[in-house]
Amino acid sequence: MRGKLVSIVATAILAAILAAPPALAEKAGGTLRIYHRDNLPSASIHEEATISTVQPFMAIFNNLVLYDQTKKLNSTETIVADLAESWSWDATKTRLTFKLRQGVKWHDGKAFTAKDVQCTWNKLTGKDKDDFRKNPRAIWWHNVKDIAVNGDHEATFVLGRPQPSLLNMLASGYTPIYPCHVSAKDMRTNPVGTGPFKFVEFKRGDSIKFARNPDYWKKGRPYLDGIDWKVIESRSTRILAFTAGEFDMTFNADVTVPLLKDVNSQAPKAVCDLAPTYVSTNLIINRNLAPFSDPQIRKAMALALDRKAYIDILSGGKALVSGVMMPPPEGKWGMPPDMLKALPGYAADVEKSRAEARKIMEGLGYGEGKTLKVKVSTRNISIYRDPAVLLIDQLKKIHIDAELEVIDTSIWHAKVTRGEYSVGLNLTGVGVDDPDVNLYENYSCESERNLTKYCNKEVDALIDKQSQEADVGKRRAMVWEIERRLAEDLARPIILYDRQATCWQPHVKGFVLHHNSIYNNWRYEDVWLDK
Amino acid sequence: MGAYLVRRFLLMLLTLFGMSVLIFVMLRLVPGNITDIIFDSAGFVNPAQKAKIERQLGLDQPIITQYVTWISGLARGDLGYAFVSEKPAIEEILPRIPVTAKLAVLALVFSVLFGVPLGVISAVRQNTPLDYTLRVISLSGLSLPSFWLGLLILMAFVHWFGWIPIYRSSPDNMWQELALLSIPAAAVGFRYSALVMRLTRSSMLEVLRQDYIRTARAKGATEPSVNYEHALRNAMLPVVTIIGIEAAFLIGGLIVTETVFNIPGVARFLVEAIRWRDYPIVQNLVMFIAIVVVVVNFVVDMLYVVLDPRIKYEE
Numbered sequence: 001m002r003g004k005l006v007s008i009v010a011t012a013i014l015a016a017i018l019a020a021p022p023a024l025a026e027k028a029g030g031t032l033r034i035y036h037r038d039n040l041p042s043a044s045i046h047e048e049a050t051i052s053t054v055q056p057f058m059a060i061f062n063n064l065v066l067y068d069q070t071k072k073l074n075s076t077e078t079i080v081a082d083l084a085e086s087w088s089w090d091a092t093k094t095r096l097t098f099k100l101r102q103g104v105k106w107h108d109g110k111a112f113t114a115k116d117v118q119c120t121w122n123k124l125t126g127k128d129k130d131d132f133r134k135n136p137r138a139i140w141w142h143n144v145k146d147i148a149v150n151g152d153h154e155a156t157f158v159l160g161r162p163q164p165s166l167l168n169m170l171a172s173g174y175t176p177i178y179p180c181h182v183s184a185k186d187m188r189t190n191p192v193g194t195g196p197f198k199f200v201e202f203k204r205g206d207s208i209k210f211a212r213n214p215d216y217w218k219k220g221r222p223y224l225d226g227i228d229w230k231v232i233e234s235r236s237t238r239i240l241a242f243t244a245g246e247f248d249m250t251f252n253a254d255v256t257v258p259l260l261k262d263v264n265s266q267a268p269k270a271v272c273d274l275a276p277t278y279v280s281t282n283l284i285i286n287r288n289l290a291p292f293s294d295p296q297i298r299k300a301m302a303l304a305l306d307r308k309a310y311i312d313i314l315s316g317g318k319a320l321v322s323g324v325m326m327p328p329p330e331g332k333w334g335m336p337p338d339m340l341k342a343l344p345g346y347a348a349d350v351e352k353s354r355a356e357a358r359k360i361m362e363g364l365g366y367g368e369g370k371t372l373k374v375k376v377s378t379r380n381i382s383i384y385r386d387p388a389v390l391l392i393d394q395l396k397k398i399h400i401d402a403e404l405e406v407i408d409t410s411i412w413h414a415k416v417t418r419g420e421y422s423v424g425l426n427l428t429g430v431g432v433d434d435p436d437v438n439l440y441e442n443y444s445c446e447s448e449r450n451l452t453k454y455c456n457k458e459v460d461a462l463i464d465k466q467s468q469e470a471d472v473g474k475r476r477a478m479v480w481e482i483e484r485r486l487a488e489d490l491a492r493p494i495i496l497y498d499r500q501a502t503c504w505q506p507h508v509k510g511f512v513l514h515h516n517s518i519y520n521n522w523r524y525e526d527v528w529l530d531k
Numbered sequence: 532m533g534a535y536l537v538r539r540f541l542l543m544l545l546t547l548f549g550m551s552v553l554i555f556v557m558l559r560l561v562p563g564n565i566t567d568i569i570f571d572s573a574g575f576v577n578p579a580q581k582a583k584i585e586r587q588l589g590l591d592q593p594i595i596t597q598y599v600t601w602i603s604g605l606a607r608g609d610l611g612y613a614f615v616s617e618k619p620a621i622e623e624i625l626p627r628i629p630v631t632a633k634l635a636v637l638a639l640v641f642s643v644l645f646g647v648p649l650g651v652i653s654a655v656r657q658n659t660p661l662d663y664t665l666r667v668i669s670l671s672g673l674s675l676p677s678f679w680l681g682l683l684i685l686m687a688f689v690h691w692f693g694w695i696p697i698y699r700s701s702p703d704n705m706w707q708e709l710a711l712l713s714i715p716a717a718a719v720g721f722r723y724s725a726l727v728m729r730l731t732r733s734s735m736l737e738v739l740r741q742d743y744i745r746t747a748r749a750k751g752a753t754e755p756s757v758n759y760e761h762a763l764r765n766a767m768l769p770v771v772t773i774i775g776i777e778a779a780f781l782i783g784g785l786i787v788t789e790t791v792f793n794i795p796g797v798a799r800f801l802v803e804a805i806r807w808r809d810y811p812i813v814q815n816l817v818m819f820i821a822i823v824v825v826v827v828n829f830v831v832d833m834l835y836v837v838l839d840p841r842i843k844y845e846e
Binding site: 039040041042047048049050052053133134135136185188189203204205206230231232233234236240241243244245266408409410411412413414417418428448449451 | 682685
């Protein structure tokens with residue numbers, strides 16, 4: 001009897017194995033064709049804060065560590081070795097030592113050493129005279145005091161205090177290692193890396209070409225012979241070109257929810273992944289300008305927001321209601337929905353909130369016959385203009401008569417930095433799903449990218465405190481407390497976190513789209529073409 | 532004639548000087564400069580770094596100094612360095628000129644090849660169904676936005692042929708390049724052919740009523756001879772003028788066409804450079820376009836002499 005049972009089980013297992021589809025063998029060769037949506041400002045990842053630079057040029061470089069390109073969600077648990085073979089913290093948790101891979105060469109043949117790691121951070125922390133023209137993530141490294149080098153293959157990050165998130169920031173697509181021997185200027189136009197692909201050419205407004213690095217330290221990679229990017233500024237043209245088979249892949253998050261329907265009908269075999277982008281649509285209020293220096297007015301504006309309307313109209317219901325940190329399940333640190341509802345302006349009963357807002361405004365002397373006249377400023381591109389128009393409509397409900405002011409996209413940040421706005425509709429991308437990245441960049445007093453110049457020393461102290469906490473549960477609780485404070489202060493109310501689709505042809509294999517950041521999965525070393 | 536040519540040349544120089552001052556001043560009146568825009572992609576502006584870049588680019592110099600530096604460089608053939616790409620401006624501009632030139636010439640050829648004969652036919656067959664049809668077609672050419680027409684063409688190709696006729700860099704040969712450019716040229720030339728057609732028609736109608744046309748017919752000239760040798764030649768003067776003027780405005784139409792069909796030409800590049808406040812690129816490109824317009828108008832004026840021997844440019 002027992003023998004019969006064993007043979008039945010064995011037969012079932014054998015049948016299951018035979019029925020399973022055969023594993024695909026990766027094919028080497030072919031050039032991946034992707035379109036690019038605009039004229040990227042430069043090739044230097046460290047000097048830019050846009051996906052336009054990261055998505056192509058991440059393939060040229062390596063980091064010390066990297067988020068696993070085959071896992072959908074970035075987290076500390078998915079960090080894998082890159083140029084560093086191993087790493088360890090000291091007992092004080094203020095020194096992080098990396099043992100570096102040996103035998104790695106830059107694309108121009110020079111050897112990669114620990115000095116290159118030191119050079120990169122000397123530029124990022126302003127110690128190098130040949131520093132960057134701009135350094136948008138300087139705040140990420142405010143706690144890095146020095147990079148100590150021990151021989152050619154060991155580098156130690158010396159911190160002012162413990163910071164568990166350091167590794168997460170090092171794993172980002174925004175943190176490649178740069179060579180000592182190439183100037184910052186050259187890295188903007190002719191970048192040299194150690195990565196799977198070598199830079200070939202960059203014709204502004206036209207194309208970018210990469211070729212396979214035959215001396216790549218990871219044997220057998222990359223599978224592709226090269227990557228060709230074609231700049232196509234008209235969205236209609238590039239989506240049409242993709243559906244016609246001209247390209248293997250769309251630009252990241254280029255396919256909006258309405259366009260996704262078109263792509264699915266015209267290219268039904270294309271694989272499309274609708275993912276959160278960790279780019280927030282948010283409200284910026286100039287708290288240094290009357291009457292918006294009055295917290296009551298800011299509170300009234302927050303109470304007027306109907307986030308569901310934005311989500312339904314702009315994204316067909318796919319975007320996410322959120323606080324500062326992206327909500328679960330994709331976001332590790334975001335507040336759950338029940339907790340979010342308790343924040344000012346997030347209550348489910350929008351009419352009740354608006355009634356409260358009107359009461360506040362009437363208490364300040366405004367009403368049907370005497371509305372508060374404001375200009376809502378925003379960038380002159382549709383992803384900014386469309387929510388701005390909705391905002392104007394919603395503010396009307398609480399005696400605020402707003403007029404749209406569109407600003408040339410090229411000078412938007414300059415005007416906001418100078419405080420030449422009263423109310424604005426803004427978008428903000430977050431590089432890593434980590435509180436240190438989001439909170440320091442956008443809300444700390446010292447950050448140059450704190451557009452609203454919000455400065456609360458108590459909140460800053462809380463941000464520093466959570467940054468040092470190693471226990472994830474305790475840290476999360478602190479982050480939620482900060483969220484509550486930011487919501488009460490109306491620091492930069494988040495309206496939504498968007499979802500957009502990225503599509504690729506069915507013959508593109510080995511690519512996994514990250515779902516909690518758009519900046520970290522463009523190495524392309526595992527991508528291959530099944531044709 | 533020699534004195535006229537010298538006078539024209541001096542006038543051209545004066546026009547170009549005026550253009551250079553105008554574009555230089557206008558660029559600096561537009562809000563924002565390259566340093567604001569360099570920082571825009573970084574999401575912030577650092578005042579100290581901004582001032583450093585302005586010094587490096589010479590933007591802290593007095594306006595007159597900046598103008599003299601530019602114009603003296605231009606006279607020597609030194610176009611300076613592009614602010615954005617940090618490469619010599621001539622390396623950015625030169626490769627783009629041939630593509631736009633071919634597109635512009637093809638568009639003009641299309642507009643003349645279709646506009647003139649259809650205008651003649653419409654005039655000769657006045658008030659017939661053919662005339663009405665041609666006039667409706669010409670109206671659609673004048674009223675349809677070129678970007679919309681371009682997108683329609685792209686969608687039609689994708690839908691019917693599964694292929695998108697956008698420009699690819701480095702076509703294999705000249706014929707392939709011409710074939711690729713002929714579709715966007717037709718898209719932009721359609722509007723101009725409509726204009727040429729209507730002007731040819733009205734000009735022909737006026738000439739066909741003249742006494743010498745009646746005389747030619749009375750002397751036994753054939754209809755084609757009357758229409759093309761006698762009438763069209765006299766009707767062409769205003770048409771040639773409009774073609775000359777439209778050649779100058781063509782660059783505006785090419786901006787949209789180059790964007791829709793993804794052609795890496797100077798028109799699209801100029802708009803991009805203006806957005807970026809890339810002064811060396813904008814100033815030099817606008818001067819180049821101004822030179823082209825001035826030369827084209829000169830050629831048009833010379834053509835008058837060929838078309839109408841009564842016209843003489845001399846004291």
